[in-house]
Amino acid sequence: MSKEVRAWGATSPEKTEQITLTRRAPDDEDVAIDIKYAGICHTDIHTVRQEWGPVTLPLVVGHETTGVVSAVGKNVTKFKVGDHVGVGTMVNSCRKCDDCKEGAEQYCSGHIVTYGAKDPKDGSITQGGYSQYIVVDQAFVLSIPKNLPLDKAAPLLCAGISMFSPLNHWKAGPGKKVGIIGFGGLGHIGVKLAKAMGCEVTVFSQTENKKELGLKFGADEYIATSDLQVFDGLKRKFDIIINTVCAKIPMDLYLSSLRRDGTLVDVGLSKQGLQLSAFTIALRRVNLAGSLVGGIAETQKMLDLCGEKQIFPEIEVIPASYIDEAYERVLKSQVKFRFVIDVSTM
Amino acid sequence: MSKEVRAWGATSPEKTEQITLTRRAPDDEDVAIDIKYAGICHTDIHTVRQEWGPVTLPLVVGHETTGVVSAVGKNVTKFKVGDHVGVGTMVNSCRKCDDCKEGAEQYCSGHIVTYGAKDPKDGSITQGGYSQYIVVDQAFVLSIPKNLPLDKAAPLLCAGISMFSPLNHWKAGPGKKVGIIGFGGLGHIGVKLAKAMGCEVTVFSQTENKKELGLKFGADEYIATSDLQVFDGLKRKFDIIINTVCAKIPMDLYLSSLRRDGTLVDVGLSKQGLQLSAFTIALRRVNLAGSLVGGIAETQKMLDLCGEKQIFPEIEVIPASYIDEAYERVLKSQVKFRFVIDVSTM
Incomplete structure (x- = not known):
């Protein structure tokens, strides 16, 4: 009825x-x-x-x-x-x-x-x-x-699977270096999931305000990006970077922080669109990709992982x-x- | 000496x-x-x-x-x-x-x-x-x-390996649909190489001026993009699209022409940079990547293929x-x- x-x-x-x-x-x-x-x-x-x-x-x-x-x-x-x-x-x-x-x-x-x-x-x-x-x-x-x-x-x-799916699809795991841009609803779950998957995790946030929490939730490094010079030391470092921020980010600096064949996955969905230099992606053969939540079996896989490893938002x-x-x-x-x-x- | x-x-x-x-x-x-x-x-x-x-x-x-x-x-x-x-x-x-x-x-x-x-x-x-x-x-x-x-x-x-390397890296082969944007020095070799690798090949050119040559060199389809409505029939079609054009292209229309997990590889290197919608790449999980010539062993592989299949620019x-x-x-x-x-x- x-x-x-x-x-x-x-x-x-x-x-x-x-x-x-x-x-x-x-x-x-x-x-x-x-x-x-x-x-x-x-x-x-x-x-x-x-x-x-x-x-x-x-x-x-x-x-x-x-x-x-x-x-x-x-x-x-x-x-x-x-x-x-x-x-x-x-x-x-x-x-x-x-x-x-x-x-x-x-x-x-x-x-x-x-x-x-x-x-x-x-x-x-x-x-x-x-x-x-x-x-x-x-x-x-x-x-x-x-x-x-x-x-x-x-x-x-939603927040969890939006982070798990790109991590899973782009093969996050032991030995992989993952960067997460933004430390809010999606970002903080991303840190916990990437860590549970065995990755080395770096948070990029505009300020250091949430640094203590970031490290507490498992981030290996927490970088404030208000000073863009921090990117100088990050060239060719990451396998995967996931952007959760719905605003303009310094895209070329992040893309330059990827290893060859690395991928920056945007889940921030800024309506302003994405801009990048053609040279940045050519010089290291890096990828810019999008990702949308996750499939049903993949979501179940994440829930089971969260139960097993006791990961909670x-x-x-x-x-x-x-x-x-x-x-x-x-x-x-x-x-x-x-x-x-x-x-x-x- | x-x-x-x-x-x-x-x-x-x-x-x-x-x-x-x-x-x-x-x-x-x-x-x-x-x-x-x-x-x-x-x-x-x-x-x-x-x-x-x-x-x-x-x-x-x-x-x-x-x-x-x-x-x-x-x-x-x-x-x-x-x-x-x-x-x-x-x-x-x-x-x-x-x-x-x-x-x-x-x-x-x-x-x-x-x-x-x-x-x-x-x-x-x-x-x-x-x-x-x-x-x-x-x-x-x-x-x-x-x-x-x-x-x-x-x-x-250079022209040859700039096309072969992305085709090779992103696994062009039988059953794969490849689009090539621009039909000049790089584009025409790309058509011949992709065809030799067993792909179904579509050329995108601004006009139909070189259509006859495109089909002669092996393209299965030759599409003039002066009318953007041609993209309506191409949604989710291609596995790989390679852009050889050093000028602004309708990026979101091309990205929407990719299958899920497809890749648009830019080798056009426009100084104007690349612009796209975050939604376009998220809704199909597609990739925008760059590629730079090719490695030495990969170049040798291409030359050997060109000898075997008698492919000449x-x-x-x-x-x-x-x-x-x-x-x-x-x-x-x-x-x-x-x-x-x-x-x-x-």
């Missing part, structure tokens, strides 16, 4: 408030989930503020969702009632293309994002995780290891009524390091 | 004329070469016109050189008198770093370019191939298969007295497809 549930939706670009949402009845492949926690991602803010294009309001955002299975469809084999589960940025895809077959569903041109997309199951607009309950096809539900607290696990489903748990204020603090980088909404407060 | 030889050197940024050059006596590792042909590369022009920085004039340029061995040092094992050989863009490197050990000498920070660099053997400024004779360490001399004419082989040593053989005029025609793209100086005219 379909179900009316409480949720917090953006009713205007600037305001989030309690609304009622109708969730479809689970079909044979669906998992019904009582949501416990929902992380706040910068993408939620870009979306409701229509910075990435128009959306239909009200819209319930949230794609870092954890909870407990409350019911399953009759064909569901992967989950049972009571399991701890998560839902990330996707709830479906075409399942037929090479991207889907190769576990890279996030690049499938038919993938269905968790909020604001047309759901092929019932034609409705998908509504995200800032709500008490969600119904998702089992193929897009993740298993959360029991030793990962559900509140701390939530940000792994740093979070501040908030009530639903605090969402708008939390957004303002995210925009001012006044969060250490990720807000997570306690759904019991809805 | 050192030797005085005739050469054509740039005596000013705009003028090339006959000069006399002193070549060192071959040491135990050196190969002495009677030069027969020297290709004209756009880099020669950038260099003498000081567009890439100041140089000491007079300077003899030329790094697409073929000839016949006239003498060898006592430790030379790779070559004997009478062998057909070539010298490309490098004449030495440190031989100790990872780049050198891995056959990527062109990325060694101590590699010595064929003209305008300080030669570690005698401290002189290296002088290039627009001359009758050159002395080069055997480790940087290439063997030219006897079934490759020396005039046609010359452009392979299209050339126009000119006397030395025509160099300045040839430069003007290169700058106006009025060459099909590469000028080669007949050194017997010096």
Whole structure:
């Protein structure tokens, strides 16, 4: 049966408030989930503020969702009632293309994002995780290891996988030197993940304000880039650099800090675009690449690693009524390091 | 013994004329070469016109050189008198770093370019191939298969390897779709090489002027990009795109034409730099990379392939007295497809 549930939706670009949402009845492949926690991602803010294009309001955002299975469809084999589960940025895809077959569903041109997309199951607009309950096809539900607290696990489903996927794809591991630009929601999880994968990790931040925390979370080095001369000593050092900053960075200096065949992966998605010198990338045969969250199997691999190595994002748990204020603090980088909404407060 | 030889050197940024050059006596590792042909590369022009920085004039340029061995040092094992050989863009490197050990000498920070660099053997400024004779360490001399004419082989040593190296590195081969932007000196060799490697090849050129030649040289498709709507039908098509154009290109449209994990390799080296959208590369996890000529073993591999498959650049053989005029025609793209100086005219 379909179900009316409480949720917090953006009713205007600037305001989030309690609304009622109708969730479809689970079909044979669906998992019904009582949501416990929902992380706040910068993408939620870009979306409701229509910075990435128009959306239909009200819209319930949230794609870092954890909870407990409350019911399953009759064909569901992967989950049972009571399991701890998560839902990330996707709830479906075409399942037929090479991207889907190769576990890279996030690049499938038919993938269905968790909020604001047309759901092929019932034609409705998908509504995200800032709500008490969600119904998702089992193929897009993740298993959360029991030793990962559900509140701390939530940000792994977007911030975490956005860092794990490029680390995994570009073969981070023992002996590899990884640089992470920006030490916020994504950056701090990136440090913990890269360290757990055996890499030598350097954080690049504008100031030294968070240096102590950076080293505490496992960074081998923490470099303040306000003085660009620091790059003089970094030539040809890194195998992988991941940029999490959504603003202009000194791109050529970072590219020159890569070893031959190294890659700078941008996940910062600045709307200003990226500029670089053709000579910088030619003289060392280095790559500039992009990366978008991660595939389902890859996300599961990360969650299992986080359970095994006890890796948790740093979070501040908030009530639903605090969402708008939390957004303002995210925009001012006044969060250490990720807000997570306690759904019991809805 | 050192030797005085005739050469054509740039005596000013705009003028090339006959000069006399002193070549060192071959040491135990050196190969002495009677030069027969020297290709004209756009880099020669950038260099003498000081567009890439100041140089000491007079300077003899030329790094697409073929000839016949006239003498060898006592430790030379790779070559004997009478062998057909070539010298490309490098004449030495440190031989100790990872780049050198891995056959990527062109990325060694101590590699010595064929003209305008300080030669570690005698401290002189290296002088290039627009001359009758050159002395080069055997480790940087290439063997030219006897079934490759020396005039046609010359452009392979820079233009050819600049295309072969990215094709080889990014694994061009049967089943791979390759796009080549620009159909000039580099582009036309790229088509022939990619085709010989078994790829499906598409040429992107501003107009259809050279379409017939493109198809004749093996391109499967020849696309005029003056109408940008042609890109609508190309989304997610290519595994590798190589840009040979030294001017602004519609970068995001090309990047969107790549398959997931595809790479656009820039060898055009526009001084204007490269601009792209962060979203374009993220949404498909595609790469923008640079590439610089190729390593010595890789160049030999290409020459052997060209001998085996009978791949020749299209050339126009000119006397030395025509160099300045040839430069003007290169700058106006009025060459099909590469000028080669007949050194017997010096």
